[in-house]
Amino acid sequence: MTLTKKDKLWYGFIICAVILPFIPGVIGGGSFFGHVATMILLYAAMAQSWNIISGYGGQVSFGHSVFFGIGAYAAGLAVVTYETLPWYGVPLGMLTAAVVSILISYPCFRLKGHYFAIATFAIVEIFNRLFMIWDAVGGALGLDYPILDDGWKNFSWSDTKTGYYIGALAIFIVVFGIVRWIEKNRMGYYLLAVREGQETAESLGVNSTIVKLGAMALSAALAALCGAFFAQYNYRVDPPMVMSLDMSMKFVLITILGGIGTFWGPFLGALVLIPLQEYTRAYLTHLGAGVDLIIFGIIIIIVMIKEPRGMMGLLSYFNKGKKEGEAKL
């Protein structure tokens, strides 16, 4: 039996899903490595959620921190303000993010290229400043979590962080599973068709507005899911942390450095960038503030000059002749 490339990807996916839960058991729950592993999975899921609309859909958004922030605030408000379980906040946050994303995108999809990108910058700034002065969500101080009992009920652990790892893994599997499913279904082909030529796709009967809005809503809802996890993990939410241009750029950079518009790109990007970020931050502090970000900046420049298709582009050198990288911006 010969495996097609797609089958191989599926098996790789299943194998990862089976093996990854055992890693924290091996390395010990509260360790720094455990933290890095959790962050890799979370950021890979975030990047993949962005990849839906911006990679497969071709609408490069710098506004995803808004949806991420809505998710984070939904979990935070549920725990801090309403003193219930974060689980009630998660679906509400995802729904709100989806609705907000549709309201924002419907007019903005008319804009092309840089006009769209700058509009999404402006939206992040507006949300950031509104949340800064909105007292009901804690304003500039943000929401600080109280001490909660450990366990799945509160989705909170204090000493061993294995629960967070499992949670991040679950989000990772859900997000990557959904994207895999889309890729194989009609929706995925519609999205690619709209990216490659909106007019052509429309002439063949694809309703490009519905397709793009659907992809955006899904992308926003998944970003909100990641945001809720982020709030639980950090035990606090404030506007600069979750709803800022810096956070938006993380979605963009991880995906692009990994390989935009490819299934494994976001995971590869997170796999390389997150350990780099966490370890340089931990071990280069004696060189003064900001050294980790200087290195980060240099890497971004080099990748953009040498291989804008990212890691997936680099990988395609190894299996030359097979297929040119699918990445396209």
Add this chain to the structure above:
Amino acid sequence: MSNFMQVLIDGLLSGLLYALVSAGLSMIWGVMDVINFAHGEFLMVAMYICYWLGFILKIDPLFTWVASGIFLFILGAVTYRWIVKGSLGKAAMAPLLATFGLSMLLKNFCMNRFSPNFRLLSGTLLDGKTFEFCGAIISLPQFVTGIFSLIVVAALYWLVKKTRLGWAIQATAMDKEAAELMGIDTEKIFLLVFGLGGACVGVAGGLMTTYLAVHPEVGGLFSLIAFVVVALGGFGSIPGAFAAAILIGLVESFTGFYVAAVLKYVAVFAIYLVVILVRPKGLFGW
């Protein structure tokens, strides 16, 4: 009434400052269809240059803007040669992200070397001087910056519209291949445009040190406003960017005074969204 005049004049003056900051970005975008994400950090570098020249050598920013302008011309040209050129034409967002990498590099380098402290030059020639006009008090440093803004924007406009070099720049912006066939060295034009874009922001940063504090994050808000100004004005249109900058300045100061100070940037970005949705290519875009 005097309140109104004061708010109007403050708005005009900050509008002129935004016009000066955005002029270079507008030119780069218009000619190369590239957004220089490191624009705000260029501004920061220029401010640091004039701050240190003023602090160590005691030369007033009123003169050192020449130095920061020249240095930023070189920085712009080097950025084009080493960073933008390599990423151009590979993927639509590659130059934007490459210059984003540069902005992280510059910002954190200054953070690392100069600490995140706010630094303000004191005792400069224009420091604290004001004059009265129609019942409004105008600060002299801002006024001088405004004058410079008018001169720089007019000079840039004259350069692009009236000189042979400007015609070559316009030709390159319209059709790169055709311009090359006409014997224009487009490579040189791009280099020059990036240099000039840098020089404009260098002059802006130099003059800003007369009344604004410099710190590593200073570029963030200014670059966002510059992006909004340029997009609002329309693709590479210098008069468009100028009009948009004045509009943004007025919106900022009127909302700040009559609505709420915390909402002024919300209003700025909201007005951008409203205008851009009515005219997706900006005020003067085609």
